[in-house]
Amino acid sequence: MEQLSIALYWAALVTTGISALCYIGYAFGVRTAIGRMATNAGNVTMTAAVSQRMSESVAAVGVFAGRLATFLLTVSLAARWSAAGRPPYTNMWEFTVAFAWGISLAYVLFERRYRQRTLGAFVLPVAFGILLVASLFPDRVSPLIPALQNDNVLALHVGAMILSYSAFSVAFGATAMQLLQGAERRFARLPRASTLDQIAYRAVLAGFPLLALGLLLGAYWGNSAWGRYWGWDPKETSALVTWLIFAAYLHVRNLAGWKGKRSAWVVIVGFMAVIFTFYGVNLWISGLHSYAGV
Amino acid sequence: MAKAGTSASARGRVDTDLWWDPFRLLWQLFTSVRFAFALTGGLALAGLFGTLIPQVPIPMRGNDVAVQAWVEFQQGKFGMFTGAMDRLGLFSVFTSWWFRAAMGVLVVSVTVCTANRLPPTLRNVFRPRERVPENYFERARSRTHAAEPLDADRLARALRRRRYAVRQSGEDGATYLFADRFPWAGLATFVSHLGLILILAGVVVSLLLTSEAQLLIPEGTAKVYGKLDDPNFMLVQVLDTVEGRDPQGNIIDYHTDLAVFRNGQELCRGRSTVNTPLTCEGFRFHQSMFSPNAARLLVKDAATGRTLYDETLVLGDMLPLPNVRVRDAVTGEVLYDDFLPLTDTLEGGQLGVLTLPQRDLTLLAGVKPDDASGKSWTLLVFQIGAAASAGAPVQARIPEGGVVTAGGLEFEFAALGGALATVLTDLPGARSALVQMPRDRAGRPYVLLAGAGDAPVLLTEGHSQLIDGRRYTFEGQRDIAGITVKRDPGSKIIWIAGGLMLLGLLGTFYLPRRRLWVRIRPDGTAFAGIAEPTVDFRREMARIARDTGGSLPPDEGEEED
Incomplete structure (x- = not known):
């Protein structure tokens, strides 16, 4: 099962890459040569190329590959769970693969809900990048240290954090697209900035309560395992900072009327905090969550 | 979280004629969204400092000599800036006076903001405006129009099926419907803010009332928690402490079997593991450390055989x-x-x-x-x-x-x-x-x-x-359990507050709150309403109108891209 989970991860890496490329091609209307004719007329060689915009079928390939990648990652994580006999969230490889799974799942749900395929051009590359990062970490199943031996809370706490970060990743993709698009609608093929602003907002609405839940479950677990619900450990502090940034985003957007570019930059900063919490703290700063390192 | 407010205070404006009234100025400041944003940003920045800059380890806090030595050690990393960073409290961000002061201001700000928004929200929920000006049907952000006069009773029934509370009135040949769905969801934002305030209150209770001690207890021995005249005085005995390893040598288990006594009476007996502390008389006994580093030493008088010393x-x-x-x-x-x-x-x-x-x-x-x-x-x-x-x-x-x-x-x-x-x-x-x-x-x-x-x-x-004339014997190496004895009355407040905050967030974001006004006249039926910005209310209105026999322009109800 362990080997199966690793093999499926590699398959998902490839399919996510294909999906990301297809989405990018579709979103930016890359022209492609579909035919080439050559003829010899005496001493003259004539070549004609015919090109057209990447069609809906390319987008369909992207959609299929994206969903296939989500499926492969789901089975990979399930196989990992089965092989390890505990939730697959206990080292950097497992976190990272689960994060990529969460992003691709969140993207599939948002694409189904809002029918904006071009969003994949900004979200799927994030998932692909995360999967590439996973290849840098050891992929072997290791025994669970005593502090992590709480399967239910482990699954809920880390699961909530991963899903919230995944939703924020979708918000980041939509926001990056929004900033690129601008109020003047630079790219006809991409959705309007206001639509992207709404998608980002809804993604934050999904991620924000999940992050609150994850923090509370972490506090509950910390209270059991370490005897305190909060200890300003770098990982928990960084997650709280992320929560505060998105809390600020929701308040300035809803109460101060910040929309468009200004609120978009808050989302970008929030996503940077997600990445810092996820990788920066684990790889460069020691703390009580250091066992979750490489 | 509530929708955009319209009061001057909610927008953070400070009236120029208030400069002489410090209380109103403070009220204006604490209800300012910009101030809350700046405060939240400042706390986030402080959190970032506290994450990136090494912090004085918890066991050293309160020991000036140890802290000074630790700070001197940091000079290798921060050089000439070390002293200034120490004076600014950057090595102890979360216990610094300025961080605690900022947290206090945050509590005040959240409380004042909540209090400020409560009366208008209560009015809005319990005494809603059932009639709107006529021109509202032409300028509402979410609105639609059916070409024919719809049947008011049928429309009311359709709305009730969708969980709206409907009130009907008439005037000058027109029929007006006011429909409200989940109006009390507007209070959810107060529940989440109340939860946040209670979390911070729980932290204060924890800081003030927590009893805690770290006991290093060698296997087979007991240590005292509290003082003899303390009603919480207890004797904690470690019966057995275990570090379990798998065949590859990986540590897979720590647990300690404990017995707790008071006044010679056994209060509790049980096992404490890393994730499941023993709970007894409101105290929790956490397995916080294991070490094989204890030695049992016995000293006897050689002549009489009397034991003079027996300690682990x-x-x-x-x-x-x-x-x-x-x-x-x-x-x-x-x-x-x-x-x-x-x-x-x-x-x-x-x-x-x-x-x-x-x-x-x-x-x-x-x-x-x-x-x-x-x-x-x-x-x-x-x-x-x-x-x-x-x-x-x-x-x-x-x-x-x-x-x-x-x-x-x-x-x-x-x-x-x-x-x-x-x-x-x-x-x-x-x-x-x-x-x-x-x-x-x-x-x-x-x-x-x-x-x-x-x-x-x-x-x-x-x-x-x-x-x-004394016989010294090394009886052997023994294991030690580190047991943290703790009673924290603040933690219960935290769980209740956390639950409230989550409920409030879910209610705010996910309860489909709607408010709809309908005007039925012989020349047609006009719909106008407000809903959370995450829903396409115009589309919903169009669906309701169609369900009750209304005909709408062909593009109505189509979602924007």
């Missing part, structure tokens, strides 16, 4: 333990090859006696760190008394890993290990005794006792040494 000693210190090899420089014969226990202190180093019986030679040998960092050490060897063998007195300085020849002998400082140790002031026959527990080459622990008698004595497990 926690060996919390670590002394340097050099691995020394001595060979004959000519023949290469190995004269000594072992770890050399050091029992005395001299000029910042540790000193021991190195005896070479083959040469009838007694040397003093010791180690000294080369600098304050303690990263590299030097072995020093001196000869005391007259040398039995010919040649100059032995004197050598040997770097770690190095070999030096002196007095016809070749000294090698092979490696530097460590010996667990503690100092006793209550050991019979010794004013102050140093107890070390090194391990021999086979990994068996033994005790080196200095301070009882003229010379240090070596005690192997189960064997005794007679010193000045």
Whole structure:
């Protein structure tokens, strides 16, 4: 099962890459040569190329590959769970693969809900990048240290954090697209900035309560395992900072009327905090969550 | 979280005629969204500092000497900025006065904001505006229009099926419907803010009322929690403490079996693991540490057999333990090859006696760190008394890993290990005794006792040494459990507050709150309403109109891209 989970991860890496490329091609209307004719007329060689915009079928390939990648990652994580006999969230490889799974799942749900395929051009590359990062970490199943031996809370706490970060990743993709698009609608093929602003907002609405839940479950677990619900450990502090940034985003957007570019930059900063919490703290700063390192 | 407010205070404006009224100015400040944003941003930045900059370890806090030493150590990383950073509290961000003050201001700000928005929200929920101006049907953000007058009763029934509360009125030949769905969801934002305030209140309760102690209890012994006159006085006994490993040597389990007594009565008995502390009389007994570093020492009067001392000693210190090899420089014969226990202190180093019986030679040998960092050490060897063998007195300085020849002998400082140790002031026959527990080459622990008698004595497990009429016995190595005893009345508040906050967030974001006004006239039916910005209310209105027989323009109800 362990080997199966690793093999499926590699398959998902490839399919996510294909999906990301297809989405990018579709979103930016890359022209492609579909035919080439050559003829010899005496001493003259004539070549004609015919090109057209990447069609809906390319987008369909992207959609299929994206969903296939989500499926492969789901089975990979399930196989990992089965092989390890505990939730697959206990080292950097497992976190990272689960994060990529969460992003691709969140993207599939948002694409189904809002029918904006071009969003994949900004979200799927994030998932692909995360999967590439996973290849840098050891992929072997290791025994669970005593502090992590709480399967239910482990699954809920880390699961909530991963899903919230995944939703924020979708918000980041939509926001990056929004900033690129601008109020003047630079790219006809991409959705309007206001639509992207709404998608980002809804993604934050999904991620924000999940992050609150994850923090509370972490506090509950910390209270059991370490005897305190909060200890300003770098990982928990960084997650709280992320929560505060998105809390600020929701308040300035809803109460101060910040929309468009200004609120978009808050989302970008929030996503940077997600990445810092996820990788920066684990790889460069020691703390009580250091066992979750490489 | 509520929708965009319209009051001046909610927008953070400060009226110019309020400059003379400090309370109103403060009210304006605390209800300002910009101020809340700046405060939240400041706290996030402080959190980032606290994450990126090393913080004084918790066990050192309150110990000025230890903290100062730790800060000095940081100079290697932060150089000339270390002092300024220390004065700014950047090494203890979360316990600094300015961080606590900012948290206090945040509590006040959230409370004031909540109080400020409560009355209008209550009015809006319980006394909603049932009629809107006529022109609202032409300018509402979410609105639609059916070409024909719809049947008011049928429309009301359709709305009720969708969980709207409907009120109907009429005027000047027109019928008006006011439909409200989940109006109380507007209060959810107060529930989440109340939860946040209660979380911070719970933290304050924890800070003020938590009882906590860290007990290091060797297996088979007990330690006291509290003072004798304290009603919480308890005796905590460790019956068994275990570090479990799998066949590959990975640690897979820590647990301790405990018994808790008060006034001679057993209160509780049970197992504490890392994730499931033992709970007893409102206290939690957490397995916070495990160590195999304790030694049981027994002292008896040799004449009477009476036990004078029987303790399991926690060996919390670590002394340097050099691995020394001595060979004959000519023949290469190995004269000594072992770890050399050091029992005395001299000029910042540790000193021991190195005896070479083959040469009838007694040397003093010791180690000294080369600098304050303690990263590299030097072995020093001196000869005391007259040398039995010919040649100059032995004197050598040997770097770690190095070999030096002196007095016809070749000294090698092979490696530097460590010996667990503690100092006793209550050991019979010794004013102050140093107890070390090194391990021999086979990994068996033994005790080196200095301070009882003229010379240090070596005690192997189960064997005794007679010193000045007392028999000293090393009964063996024991395990120690670190047990954190804690009662935190704030934690219950935290869980209730956290639940409230989550409920509030879900209610705010996910309860499909709607408010709809409908005007039915012979020339058609107009719909206008408000909903959370995350829903396409115009589309919903169109669906309701169609369900009740209305015909709408063909593009109505289509979602925007």
